[in-house]
Amino acid sequence: QVQLVESGGGSVQAGGSLRLSCAASGRTFSSYAMGWFRQAPGKERQYVAAINWNGGTIYYTDSVKGRFTISRDNAKNTVYLQMNSLKPEDTAVYYCAARYGPPGVGVRSYDYWGQGTQVTVSS
DSSP states (O other): OOOEEEEOOEEEETTOOEEEEEEEOSSOGGGEEEEEEEEOTTSOOEEEEEEOTTSSOEEEOGGGTTTEEEEEETTTTEEEEEEOSOOGGGOEEEEEEEEESSOOOOGGGOOEEOOOEEEEEEO
16 A cells, blocks of 8 residues: 655745645555646546556646646656646646556546645736
8 A cells, every 4th residue: 555645745836836746655656647636616626647667658637738747756756746837727726646566547547646736826
């Protein structure tokens, strides 16, 4: 089992940047594919980005391509989401998630979830 703790959220103006971190417990972090999801008020949780165990396979949802970058440091048991050129529509609670096997884009394909971190972008 793995426990995930997100950090790095906050409030920024449109055009600003934030870097989210997700620290994982356990010695098998490199066995997991990792994903970032977000959920805005009144909306379903949606996929943002995913990365396989060694960073060799990365996916992004279309709305964040060119602005967000997912990465991981297996030595630190941490996955990151660098968010640049933030827009008000990026406002949401951001969650990291872990699963065995290849990275997925579906909420139900992930086995472990963090508690979330709030990102608020003002215009």
